[in-house]
Amino acid sequence: MDVWNSLLNGFATALSPEYLLLAAIGVTLGTLVGVLPGIGPALTVALLLPITYNFDPTGAFIMFAGIYYGGMYGGSTTSILLNTPGESASVATTIEGFAMAKAGRGGAALATSAIGSFVAGTISTIAITFVAPAVAQLALLFQPADYFALTVLAFVSVTALVGRSLLRGMLSLFVGLFVGLVGIDVLSGQTRFTFGVRELLDGLDIVVVAVGLFAVGEALYVASRMRYAAEEIVGVKGSVWMTRDEWRRSWKPWLRGTLIGFPLGSLPAGGAEIPTFLSYSLEKRLSKHKEEFGRGAIEGVAGPEAANNAAFSGVLVPLLTLGIPTSATAAILLVAFQIYNLQPGPLLFQNAPDLVWALIASLYIGNVMLLVLNLPLVRIWIKLLEIPRPLLYSSILVFATLGVYSLANSVIDVLIMYGIGLVGFFMRRYDFPVGPTVLGVILVPLMEAQFRRALSISQGDLTIFLRRPISLTILLLAVAAVLLPYVPALIARLRGKKRTEGRFVFGSGSED
Amino acid sequence: MYRMIRFIALPLLVLLLLAACGAAGEPTGAGGQDSPATAASTSANAPSAAAESSITASAVASASAGGAAASTGGTTTSGAATTAGGSATFGTQPINIMAPAAPGGGWDQTARAVQPGLAAATNQNVQVYNVPGAGGTVGLAQFVNDHRGNPNQLMMTGLVMVGAIQTNNAPVDLTQATPLATLTTEWEAIVVPTNSKYQNLKELMDDFKANPSAISWGGGSAGSTDHVLVGLLAKEVGADPSKINYIAHSGGGEALSAILSGAVSAGVSGLNEVRDQVQAGQLRLLGVSSDERLEGLDAPTVTEAGYNVTLPNWRGIVAPPDISAEERAAMIAALERMHETPEWQQALEKNGWNDFFRTGDEFTSFLQEETTRLQTVLRDIGLVQ
Numbered sequence: 001m002d003v004w005n006s007l008l009n010g011f012a013t014a015l016s017p018e019y020l021l022l023a024a025i026g027v028t029l030g031t032l033v034g035v036l037p038g039i040g041p042a043l044t045v046a047l048l049l050p051i052t053y054n055f056d057p058t059g060a061f062i063m064f065a066g067i068y069y070g071g072m073y074g075g076s077t078t079s080i081l082l083n084t085p086g087e088s089a090s091v092a093t094t095i096e097g098f099a100m101a102k103a104g105r106g107g108a109a110l111a112t113s114a115i116g117s118f119v120a121g122t123i124s125t126i127a128i129t130f131v132a133p134a135v136a137q138l139a140l141l142f143q144p145a146d147y148f149a150l151t152v153l154a155f156v157s158v159t160a161l162v163g164r165s166l167l168r169g170m171l172s173l174f175v176g177l178f179v180g181l182v183g184i185d186v187l188s189g190q191t192r193f194t195f196g197v198r199e200l201l202d203g204l205d206i207v208v209v210a211v212g213l214f215a216v217g218e219a220l221y222v223a224s225r226m227r228y229a230a231e232e233i234v235g236v237k238g239s240v241w242m243t244r245d246e247w248r249r250s251w252k253p254w255l256r257g258t259l260i261g262f263p264l265g266s267l268p269a270g271g272a273e274i275p276t277f278l279s280y281s282l283e284k285r286l287s288k289h290k291e292e293f294g295r296g297a298i299e300g301v302a303g304p305e306a307a308n309n310a311a312f313s314g315v316l317v318p319l320l321t322l323g324i325p326t327s328a329t330a331a332i333l334l335v336a337f338q339i340y341n342l343q344p345g346p347l348l349f350q351n352a353p354d355l356v357w358a359l360i361a362s363l364y365i366g367n368v369m370l371l372v373l374n375l376p377l378v379r380i381w382i383k384l385l386e387i388p389r390p391l392l393y394s395s396i397l398v399f400a401t402l403g404v405y406s407l408a409n410s411v412i413d414v415l416i417m418y419g420i421g422l423v424g425f426f427m428r429r430y431d432f433p434v435g436p437t438v439l440g441v442i443l444v445p446l447m448e449a450q451f452r453r454a455l456s457i458s459q460g461d462l463t464i465f466l467r468r469p470i471s472l473t474i475l476l477l478a479v480a481a482v483l484l485p486y487v488p489a490l491i492a493r494l495r496g497k498k499r500t501e502g503r504f505v506f507g508s509g510s511e512d
Numbered sequence: 513m514y515r516m517i518r519f520i521a522l523p524l525l526v527l528l529l530l531a532a533c534g535a536a537g538e539p540t541g542a543g544g545q546d547s548p549a550t551a552a553s554t555s556a557n558a559p560s561a562a563a564e565s566s567i568t569a570s571a572v573a574s575a576s577a578g579g580a581a582a583s584t585g586g587t588t589t590s591g592a593a594t595t596a597g598g599s600a601t602f603g604t605q606p607i608n609i610m611a612p613a614a615p616g617g618g619w620d621q622t623a624r625a626v627q628p629g630l631a632a633a634t635n636q637n638v639q640v641y642n643v644p645g646a647g648g649t650v651g652l653a654q655f656v657n658d659h660r661g662n663p664n665q666l667m668m669t670g671l672v673m674v675g676a677i678q679t680n681n682a683p684v685d686l687t688q689a690t691p692l693a694t695l696t697t698e699w700e701a702i703v704v705p706t707n708s709k710y711q712n713l714k715e716l717m718d719d720f721k722a723n724p725s726a727i728s729w730g731g732g733s734a735g736s737t738d739h740v741l742v743g744l745l746a747k748e749v750g751a752d753p754s755k756i757n758y759i760a761h762s763g764g765g766e767a768l769s770a771i772l773s774g775a776v777s778a779g780v781s782g783l784n785e786v787r788d789q790v791q792a793g794q795l796r797l798l799g800v801s802s803d804e805r806l807e808g809l810d811a812p813t814v815t816e817a818g819y820n821v822t823l824p825n826w827r828g829i830v831a832p833p834d835i836s837a838e839e840r841a842a843m844i845a846a847l848e849r850m851h852e853t854p855e856w857q858q859a860l861e862k863n864g865w866n867d868f869f870r871t872g873d874e875f876t877s878f879l880q881e882e883t884t885r886l887q888t889v890l891r892d893i894g895l896v897q
Contacts, residue, residue: 143775184680189760323788341862346789346791457776459726
């Protein structure tokens with residue numbers, strides 16, 4: 001078969017010692033920058049672009065692919081251990097991951113995230129190999145109305161994030177919605193909530209918000225508690241690795257996460273964050289251990305981690321086949337292609353088959369390398385928890401500051417991060433969940449822009465959301481996702497039985 | 513036990529960060545040509561300039577001429593920072609070019625293409641740093657305020673910035689900077705998906721004229737070159753520009769997928785961004801905003817199709833305010849030498865840019881014309897009051 005031949009040729013190229021070395025450097029570097037809050041793969045690849053002047057294209061791309069995948073593997077580490085996600089796509093992991101770490105299962109959380117990333121990465125690389133052109137067609141089917149429906153579906157997942165109190169969850173969401181509106185409105189070019197600060201014109205970077213809320217907020221919170229509570233070292237309870245039961249509970253979320261992440265990641269404007277939140281809420285719905293959610297359910301780590309890795313691979317599909325960059329990293333990769341006079345897009349597979357297939361082969365190799373690199377690292381990372389808190393959190397603050405500053409060389413960004421960190425501190429202090437805020441910041445610009453684009457195209461006709469089959473289907477799914485949890489209670493009520501639960505509230509548990 | 517970890521883990525993390533920032537590579541002070549004043553200078557903007565330069569330091573190393581980028585160790589006293597109104601003269605110190613956009617954008621690419629040629633022309637270390645935000649107006653404000661009178665600071669500019677200054681109502685405008693030279697143009701393309709009913713520009717423009725809001729145009733951000741082209745076309749056919757149904761997108765990728773999906777009636781985009789899709793038969797090229805038919809491209813210009821509109825998306829380079837006439841002449845001369853270097857000529861070809869080299873007062877008057885032209889269009893579209 002043609003694909004097999006090309007792929008084997010790709011492997012032959014990628015397995016040469018020089019390229020293997022570059023792949024190893026890439027995945028190591030990627031893992032490390034993933035661990036550091038604020039510094040993501042996009043920035044790293046951008047900084048390394050100049051090396052492309054010295055390397056041949058294949059070598060450079062193999063390295064970039066390693067950084068790209070490695071960033072996703074590493075992003076989960078600090079989320080799980082320290083409650084400070086390295087990038088926005090690991091925010092969903094934080095919720096259950098940090099709870100697991102507090103319960104002494106940090107090792108298992110890291111392991112399930114590494115193996116989940118491997119499973120998702122491998123499956124989606126296979127998908128890139130064989131069905132990329134078909135998946136690319138999917139991207140061409142989606143129009144603004146459909147994207148809007150997709151954001152509505154993602155919004156439903158907020159019900160899984162609000163925690164115990166609906167009121168607090170909603171307040172937190174609205175903070176996020178407000179922050180998401182700051183900046184120049186994409187469609188009209190008008191500025192909103194910028195208060196004359198030029199640096200706010202492009203809005204608040206999601207990384208600034210996430211790092212502020214989580215890393216700074218957590219550091220301040222820990223600092224405020226230090227005087228009262230004796231330093232509690234979260235050791236590892238039981239095995240460092242996953243138990244048989246944890247394996248059993250992980251494999252389905254891995255597969256489901258991959259299934260959600262890959263197609264959504266391949267949609268322009270899909271991004272890697274939405275699938276992680278969708279996966280989280282799906283796992284919460286399907287889990288047999290609902291009571292564990294919020295206290296460290298392994299499904300809540302396995303699903304989102306698989307989803308973000310699969311989404312990252314998905315992003316490569318429109319980049320390679322259509323020439324459409326759908327994430328910041330993909331945009332930088334596009335530039336790297338152009339430096340070599342290669343235009344990713346419909347003609348890339350014809351014009352530079354050697355490079356493309358070597359790149360795809362290196363994705364397989366990179367995944368294996370990352371697994372081999374990350375599993376032993378679990379034992380080392382877990383030791384992070386034994387570093388005394390003052391040292392640990394002050395270094396987190398240093399890295400967060402450097403990382404955010406390096407995004408745009410802007411001191412104002414750093415100040416904003418600390419401002420948001422203060423808000424994050426009070427949210428934590430008064431028991432507001434921070435997940436909905438991040439979801440709000442991510443979703444609102446997308447949702448608003450797509451809604452208005454759809455209406456602008458239909459010249460104000462609201463039925464466009466119902467006339468398009470894709471949009472209609474997704475909207476119905478969203479409605480079902482909201483209503484289904486109440487159906488059993490409703491049936492019970494109709495039968496005249498007493499309601500077993502208290503009041504109807506979003507999420508599980510009762511309202512404060 | 514944790515003591516040991518503390519000693520290993522923390523330095524390890526620090527090292528990693530340094531590696532990630534590229535700071536482990538080269539600090540920015542260049543070799544022997546540094547004037548002694550450089551090291552001592554600690555102006556208000558020194559910290560930011562130093563950190564900026566650490567980011568692009570690796571770029572410098574690979575691109576600077578003649579291996580002049582000797583590392584001197586220590587990132588705090590960057591050769592980049594010079595006091596405002598300093599005693600420096602052009603060509604005696606390392607030169608900084610600001611790309612007022614994120615890495616990877618048009619200004620960034622142009623600045624990085626200028627880098628090797630200018631380094632060769634001045635025998636100086638040249639580095640590029642990025643100040644992204646708001647169509648370049650964030651960078652412009654910083655450039656004009658921080659580097660007054662400093663001839664070793666340069667900034668990329670272009671049509672997009674001229675538009676953004678007006679739509680964002682920026683407090684600082686380009687007349688405050690010192691125009692040096694325009695460098696490149698890129699042409700705009702009007703495209704439809706291959707299965708669209710529009711076979712040529714005339715059919716599209718006829719429908720547009722009959723009912724302007726029924727045609728949805730997909731393109732870049734509001735007030736961008738794409739948007740301006742639609743505005744110019746509307747005026748040309750006598751449609752009301754305020755009725756244009758322009759669907760703005762924040763990035764080229766987003767706009768391209770909207771065009772390919774058939775969500776919008778037609779798309780406007782930089783020609784280079786859609787060239788491959790046209791070649792692969794996914795998009796039909798209806799018209800190009802160039803003044804002459806382009807070689808190797810089977811598409812008419814907009815003018816050929818009967819609409820008197822040309823729109824180059826030009827980029828150029830400016831210096832800070834308060835530059836003496838002699839300094840300015842020296843800078844322009846250096847740019848002229850840069851323009852002749854094979855590095856620059858190769859960059860033009862590789863990126864599909866058209867050579868558009870106009871220096872000094874010619875650039876100044878061109879800038880004035882463009883500002884007036886954009887002001888009118890943006891007001892007609894309704895983006896500027």
